[in-house]
Every structure is written in structure tokens, then in C-alpha cells.
Amino acid sequence: MSARPIVIDTDPGIDDALAIMLAAACPEVDLRGIVAVAGNVGLEHTSANAAALADLLRLDVPIGRGASGPLCRADVDFAPDVHGENGLAGYRLPASTRTLQPGVPLLARLIEESPDPVTVVPIGPLTNIAMLVNEFPKAARKVERFVIMGGGTLDVPGNVTPVAEFNIWFDPDAAARVFAFGVPITMVGLNATHQALVGRKHLPGLFASGGPVAEIVGRLLDGYYDVDGDPGAAMPQHDSLAIAAVVDPAVLTTVPAFVDVETAGRLTRGMTVVDLSDASGEPNCDVAMQVDVQRFRHLLDTRLSALDASLRQV
Ligand code: RIB
Numbered sequence: 001m002s003a004r005p006i007v008i009d010t011d012p013g014i015d016d017a018l019a020i021m022l023a024a025a026c027p028e029v030d031l032r033g034i035v036a037v038a039g040n041v042g043l044e045h046t047s048a049n050a051a052a053l054a055d056l057l058r059l060d061v062p063i064g065r066g067a068s069g070p071l072c073r074a075d076v077d078f079a080p081d082v083h084g085e086n087g088l089a090g091y092r093l094p095a096s097t098r099t100l101q102p103g104v105p106l107l108a109r110l111i112e113e114s115p116d117p118v119t120v121v122p123i124g125p126l127t128n129i130a131m132l133v134n135e136f137p138k139a140a141r142k143v144e145r146f147v148i149m150g151g152g153t154l155d156v157p158g159n160v161t162p163v164a165e166f167n168i169w170f171d172p173d174a175a176a177r178v179f180a181f182g183v184p185i186t187m188v189g190l191n192a193t194h195q196a197l198v199g200r201k202h203l204p205g206l207f208a209s210g211g212p213v214a215e216i217v218g219r220l221l222d223g224y225y226d227v228d229g230d231p232g233a234a235m236p237q238h239d240s241l242a243i244a245a246v247v248d249p250a251v252l253t254t255v256p257a258f259v260d261v262e263t264a265g266r267l268t269r270g271m272t273v274v275d276l277s278d279a280s281g282e283p284n285c286d287v288a289m290q291v292d293v294q295r296f297r298h299l300l301d302t303r304l305s306a307l308d309a310s311l312r313q314v
């Protein structure tokens with residue numbers, strides 16, 4: 001079976017870095033490019049981190065520099081408290097000398113040029129994706145599927161407000177545009193990622209490997225969750241679950257639903273309103289509901305340890 005072409009749109013970001021490593025480690029996907037967006041931290045950091053990660057992983061793919069802020073709002077906060085000022089919990093990768101391309105035109109070009117339909121995996125705010133839809137609708141219609149880390153169902157609280165998850169909250173207008181566009185969507189929300197708990201103890205192969213990937217993942221896990229060195233701490237893996245869902249769809253159980261995004265609510269901005277009945281209309285999204293955690297952990301450990309070994313040999 002040929003590798004599935006993907007493009008990652010991302011705001012690295014600690015868990016984004018882990019997701020990009022996973023994509024690089026999986027032959028089931030053909031990573032065609034990485035486009036940065038502002039989110040966890042400012043675009044100057046997310047784009048630099050995307051390029052530096054591509055260097056570390058020896059990825060011969062174009063890196064794009066996308067939107068520096070939401071489509072319409074100015075009242076947003078980055079998340080340095082979670083990801084550190086530089087977006088990688090203070091971990092310093094060698095600065096890349098790559099030339100970055102304008103991100104949204106790059107997204108459109110990678111989609112248009114591909115002989116096979118491309119799956120786009122947004123794991124940050126959806127600003128670039130909404131700009132793709134608005135400025136390059138012909139290309140956007142060719143997308144095979146958007147596999148989005150974002151949103152969630154009401155049984156799990158939001159992580160910015162009681163009802164809103166960060167990626168959707170950061171640019172709700174962009175998210176509403178994408179969910180209304182009509183390209184198939186898989187939504188990997190907090191209700192799923194909070195099942196995908198991973199800590200050092202769940203990655204024995206990787207930490208036995210002891211190479212550059214193990215070192216960074218260890219720092220990311222420790223720095224991201226401030227676990228005070230507790231090796232037993234297991235925390236939700238958001239972005240890497242979206243990549244895992246592309247690599248091995250059996251990791252998730254999804255249900256079809258109609259999903260829309262609240263953009264005006266004083267208290268509910270950024271809420272993904274998930275209608276599992278068909279009262280709101282035809283389903284526009286496959287919503288992740290259950291995670292096969294052991295399968296996810298095994299995929300993460302086996303693939304990242306193999307990547308670690310391959311990078312150590314170079
Ligand atoms: O809510 C989790 C999401 O917000 C993840 O993508 C994380 O990287 C942040 O962007």
C-alpha cells in the first residue's frame with residue numbers, strides 16, 4: 001500500500017514536535033511539507049522550530065511560514081506558560097538556515113502538485129487552513145481530508161475555558177470557516193486526547209535507545225507537564241494522536257456528527273458544538289470518541305525508537 005501524502009500545519013509547540021517526529025518515523029505517511037502558524041507561541045518561534053525540527057529529522061521537505069495571528073481577533077494569548085517562551089520548553093535546537101516559503105501558497109501548491117489527494121493535518125489554530133479555503137478554494141477542494149487536533153465534546157472540559165480547546169479558541173472564525181467548507185474532517189478533540197495518556201514509562205523502547213529523539217522527547221515530556229521529575233506521570237498527547245490517526249486509523253473510534261464552532265459567545269467562544277443527532281443537518285465531521293491507548297502507545301514507542309536508532313547511525 002503506498003504511503004499516504006500528508007502536509008502538517010502546526011504551531012510547535014512541544015506536543016507538535018512529538019507529532020512531527022512521529023510523522024517522520026512512519027513510512028505509512030509521505031510527509032510532503034510543514035507549514036507553521038502562530039498559536040502556542042508567536043510565528044517567529046513556531047516557524048523557527050518547524051525548520052529546526054526538519055533539520056534534526058533530516059526532512060527534505062519545504063517549510064512554510066503562515067499566519068502570525070487569527071483571521072479576525074486581536075484578543076488572543078499565546079501559551080508560553082505551557083510550551084515555554086521558545087515553544088519547546090526551553091530546549092534549544094540548532095537554528096536552521098533553511099529559507100521558509102509563504103505558508104498558505106505553499107499549502108496550496110503541495111496540494112495542487114500532488115498526483116494523489118493530500119491529507120492535511122492541522123495541529124494548531126486553523127488560521128492557515130481558513131486562508132487556504134478563502135484564497136485557494138480550488139486547491140482546498142482537492143484535500144482528501146482534514147485530520148484536525150482541536151475542539152472536543154462536552155463530556156471533557158476545554159483547556160482554555162470550560163468549553164473551548166486552545167486551537168479552536170485561538171481562532172474560532174477560522175475554525176468555523178473550515179468546519180463549514182465541506183471537505184471531510186476527522187476531529188481529534190480533547191475528549192479523545194485525554195484518553196491518550198503517555199509518560200516516560202510507556203516509551204520503554206525509546207528511552208532504552210537513548211539517542212537524540214529520546215533526549216528531546218524526555219525533555220518535552222518533563223518540560224511540557226512540569227511533572228517534577230515524576231517518571232510515572234502520564235499526560236494527554238494531543239497532536240501526536242492526530243498523526244497516529246492518519247498512520248493507523250484503528251487507533252480511533254469515530255462517530256459522524258454535525259460540528260459547528262461558536263464564534264460570538266461571550267463565555268462560549270471557540271466551543272465546538274457537536275450534534276450527534278441529525279437535527280442540525282448532514283454530518284460534516286467524524287468525531288473521535290474512543291482511543292485504543294495501548295495501540296497508540298505501542299505505535300509511539302516502536303516508531304520513535306526506530307527513528308532514534310536511525311538518527312544515531314548518521
Ligand atoms: O489543546 C491542545 C492543542 O493546543 C495542541 O495542538 C497544543 O499544541 C496546542 O496547540
Ligand code: CA
Nearest residue numbers: 013016123124
Ligand atoms: Ca499544536
